[in-house]
Amino acid sequence: MTSAAKGADSVSSGPHDSPGFLLWRTTLRWQRSITAALRPLELTHVQFVLLSAVWWLSDRADTAQRLPSQRQVADHAAADVMMTSQVLRALESRGLVARMPDAADARIKRLTVTAAGRRLAELAVTVVEAADAEFFTRASDPAQLLDVLHQLADETRPSGTGRSVRAKEAS
Numbered sequence: 495m496t497s498a499a500k501g502a503d504s505v506s507s508g509p510h511d512s513p514g515f516l517l518w519r520t521t522l523r524w525q526r527s528i529t530a531a532l533r534p535l536e537l538t539h540v541q542f543v544l545l546s547a548v549w550w551l552s553d554r555a556d557t558a559q560r561l562p563s564q565r566q567v568a569d570h571a572a573a574d575v576m577m578t579s580q581v582l583r584a585l586e587s588r589g590l591v592a593r594m595p596d597a598a599d600a601r602i603k604r605l606t607v608t609a610a611g612r613r614l615a616e617l618a619v620t621v622v623e624a625a626d627a628e629f630f631t632r633a634s635d636p637a638q639l640l641d642v643l644h645q646l647a648d649e650t651r652p653s654g655t656g657r658s659v660r661a662k663e664a665s
Contacts, residue, residue, distance in 0.1 A: 527625050527628070528542075528622060528625055531624070532622070535614065535617065535618055537618055540577070541584070544567060544571055544582060545590060547562075547567045547571045548567055548605045548606065548607050548611070548615075549607045549611065549612060549615040551566060551570060552605060552606040558594075559596070559597060559598070559604075561594075562605050563603060563605070564578055564582060564605065565602075582605065589608055589610050590607065591606070591607055591611055592605070592606050592607075593605055594606075
């Protein structure tokens with residue numbers, strides 16, 4: 495047995511003790527539950543994420559010039575810009591999202607949800623939150639789970655949602 499193999503054996507006794515493997519399996523199970531929850535709404539998971547991002551970001555804009563751009567929506571969702579553009583075009587064709595050229599730069603598309611998009615986003619968020627609640631009931635400490643997920647995502651909790659990971663680390 496090589497020293498590399500010995501080192502690997504001492505780190506993990508198999509895939510079921512591998513954090514990466516367990517995260518992969520958990521993610522797949524969670525994605526399946528979200529996909530099933532969204533199916534009756536005729537939304538894919540990525541469509542839901544991007545529709546919700548447009549809704550969330552555009553609701554916080556105080557002027558048309560501050561409506562989110564496609565890049566801002568992609569960044570918010572941590573999604574590929576080209577894929578975001580394609581999905582937003584599909585949502586636009588369904589009458590859920592409006593894409594308008596920016597007044598100062600025609601290359602930039604400003605986004606907002608339509609009335610139908612708002613209604614669907616609100617319903618979809620409710621459906622996804624219920625699916626999340628059901629899926630994550632197995633976690634013995636939901637607050638700790640959120641802290642760990644924030645750490646793994648390398649981000650802090652937004653203000654007003656509890657103690658941030660960074661604040662916790664500093665104390």
